[in-house]
Amino acid sequence: MAYQQGLYPLIKKQNLAKNIYDFTLLCPEIAKEALAGQFVHIKADGFLLRRPISICGINRQKGTLRIVFEIRGQGTEQIAGINEGELVDMIAPLGKGFTLLAKDKKAIVVGGGIGVPPMLEVASHYRENAAAIIGFRNAAAVILDKDFEKNWNKVILCTDDGSAGQKGFVTQALKSRLEAENADIIYACGPALMLKSIIDLANEYHIKCEVSLEERMACGVGACLGCACKTVKNGEEFFAHVCKDGPVFESKEVIL
């Protein structure tokens, strides 16, 4: 399909937690085509490079996309300052999304911190057949737990300090879950170390696994070769590109 670039109205803006913003954008042509796991590339006024943000929700009826992002630096700060009713310059939908199995398969989504939002749309596909294992620093940092519940997902909330849900890392929770119940697929997004452990677990339990990766980007469409990530296919290592070959990769392909 053709890529869309344009100015799209920000129709709803919420502050979910400290420095974390939730945008709903009206962009019917994009919403129609967008897939769970893809991302949008947003222009921050005054910066040369756009900022990639994963799609958190797609509402095809309403023609809206939802993104949730954290202020990490000047660019995301600028974007977070956009007000409801104003326009957002966006290229989308970009990249390769998650592989969706039949709705009655058992899925586990695992997200850590700001890696949680990309998990919401894929979890919604599986409804009560998906478990969402989501981890945060503490109770104040928890986001989207209610949204997973609205999806009918089973939510396993973890915090580092135990101030909400269970104390500990998502990887521990994942291990317990896999001990208790089998799954057909695992989807994950979060820090590299977390992804590494999850991939190890997926291998151990022989479960298909897909992870969403991050890399610094320029074009976002596969032209500049800036967002390289080392991958392996048929025993050969090579640089794939997060914006085009990803951000979602099969766990067997990635080298973290």
Place this chain on the structure above:
Amino acid sequence: MAYQQGLYPLIKKQNLAKNIYDFTLLCPEIAKEALAGQFVHIKADGFLLRRPISICGINRQKGTLRIVFEIRGQGTEQIAGINEGELVDMIAPLGKGFTLLAKDKKAIVVGGGIGVPPMLEVASHYRENAAAIIGFRNAAAVILDKDFEKNWNKVILCTDDGSAGQKGFVTQALKSRLEAENADIIYACGPALMLKSIIDLANEYHIKCEVSLEERMACGVGACLGCACKTVKNGEEFFAHVCKDGPVFESKEVIL
């Protein structure tokens, strides 16, 4: 005195003519010290260099300054986009203002186009003893004529096409005026060619004359030596600096 730099509220904004904006800024410490002919140095968001704008009005009671400027490029466009209630980053008051004679002396102020605003405050000093000869392209471009009238100044309005006031250049009007009536001082601001003719007339009629000059600036305070203009004193030519030695210069000193 110390220079002031700070964020000052824009309390009134008007659009006087196409691309011409009238700002009233609340800045009591600056208004207290500011003199007719001085300028303010305004930060335009996203640009390294500030934009110099002459002071058009000073209200010491209210603690406000008035500036009137035209959109000439991206910086002034950005500044023109500031809304009432928002803050303007400004260094002021800068430069050397006009020499004010006793209020009962006869003054003529001559302004061409966007050179008119700096004339308003100095004309107000002389009330009915000042004539304001102000020139514009056409009727649609006329600004501030009513403000001079409120000052009790005699207003001689000229337009290039005769669509308002008398047809012709301010220099012609100045010549007629000097033929008819003597003056103690002439103040002028506008394009270099216009200033040249005015200085010639002032010399011809042996009238003291001060002109306000423009030059591209960086620091605005006399430190970078960027805003040089050729001047002459005691027969010697040298580069003075518009931001510190000016913007107001004695007509005998300037080389245009």
Place this chain on the structure above:
Amino acid sequence: MANLSVNIAGVEFKNPVIPASGTFGNGREYEKFYPLHLLGGISVKGMTLNPKDGNPPPRIAETPAGMLNSVGLQNPGVDYFIQNELPNLENKGTVIIANVAGSTVEDCITIAQKLDDTCVDMLELNISCPNVKEGGVAFGVSCQSAAGITQAVRKATKKPLMVKLSPNVTDIASIARAVEDAGADAVSLINTVLGMRIDIKNRRPILKNNMGGLSGPAVFPVAVRMVWQVANAVNIPVVGMGGISKWEDAVEMMMAGATAVQVGAAIFSNPYCPVEIIDGLNNYLDDSHIADVNELIGCVKPW
């Protein structure tokens, strides 16, 4: 409507706006935004003789009004280009410029020979890539090596040969003269300016390659200066680039002496940038009653 077409070394460009090598891939991605026939030409991603992995990531860092890249010429090699990319570009109705970036003189010769019987319209010999250890900028920083490789490649091909110069030199005009004397039919400049950023949190360079090439609006005044110096030093056409992001920049670059312009990093910000520049140029010429874009070339009158 004014004439927008320009001629560089016998190659006719319908307009003087060309996406810069490495910023437009081989056109496939941006074809999803607009048809390629709108463009004066395309300078494709730099190619080496054999496939090249490029540098490890991160390869991108942002800078004030610019960016660094350390892609390091990742590409699938000239044979792959000819077999799998060129067919898609052929007959798209735009000039095809092959960016040749061999790591040795011999490689460059072989690449040029392989391209000689293809539909490629022009070669752009990249002697200025700052992101590779061999070849690249090493050729571009001395008159002698620049002339040597130019001469060798000139002999190896029938295609018009443009040589792409590095800004990371003391005297770019003398390098331009050296490649002109060695037979270059045109020069293009500037490639990226060597730069570096450090992540102060982890005290490591942001780029895994430590240093990278600066491009984007930040370098525009440097590029204009160099294009002006080079245009005054040589008699062959100059293709100007470096920081162009709007039609006014293209006009400025042409006035400085460029016959055509390339647009790079600005495309990342706005994919439509090259076509908007073409539209803007067109309107500017009409509004200014300039009948032919060629009138702009080198028209700046120095003080």
Place this chain on the structure above:
Amino acid sequence: MANLSVNIAGVEFKNPVIPASGTFGNGREYEKFYPLHLLGGISVKGMTLNPKDGNPPPRIAETPAGMLNSVGLQNPGVDYFIQNELPNLENKGTVIIANVAGSTVEDCITIAQKLDDTCVDMLELNISCPNVKEGGVAFGVSCQSAAGITQAVRKATKKPLMVKLSPNVTDIASIARAVEDAGADAVSLINTVLGMRIDIKNRRPILKNNMGGLSGPAVFPVAVRMVWQVANAVNIPVVGMGGISKWEDAVEMMMAGATAVQVGAAIFSNPYCPVEIIDGLNNYLDDSHIADVNELIGCVKPW
């Protein structure tokens, strides 16, 4: 509170932040904003032997995230400086760096000699001004001439001698090594990058001098790269500048290898910039539990 003081060639700076030559006059103007004793030092406006008019206006042009200047070393000469400016700076409680910019080796020697019995703390030999026909950058672009003038001035003065390098060269590290070998006690870099802008309406260069020197945030990544290269090439202290506008930039520059930093064009945007950088640096060290700013110097670990 962390230790902010650094030592360069025996001169103690209470903190590593210094307004750059030519952007701060001789301090008089910015004294109207804040007391000079807050600053680590001041590098005063470049001085020549005799008064110098500088270049005709316009001397300033804006560029994306930067500016060009072609002031051309306008200054009243070294004698005037000693008699009329230095007394105002003396006892202000900040290090005084005299920026020496003679147009010949002999001039530089004479200037250095004249400054030798004054309260000036350090000389900064400017062999890198791009805006003058004689002297200036001509000295700074070859190892031989850079070493020659350094050696001559080193002999002529008892003061610590810092040499200011031009970025407009192919290999800045070798020039730095040459001046180190010739006796420089420190190097400072970068001076401005040669650039140009054209007014497309009147088809003339904006600067009356046609070309000028680029500075401001746009050049920051180039400056960081050069400071890193030079710091790895020499054993004398490096003072880093070029595009620094916030404390993070100062930290980055120090991590690249600078013992102190100079701040130039950013002052025009925000006169308080140097003092805000000092405050920011202070808070950063405290927040990061770094006891001494010297720990930052050159701490970047390359990949």
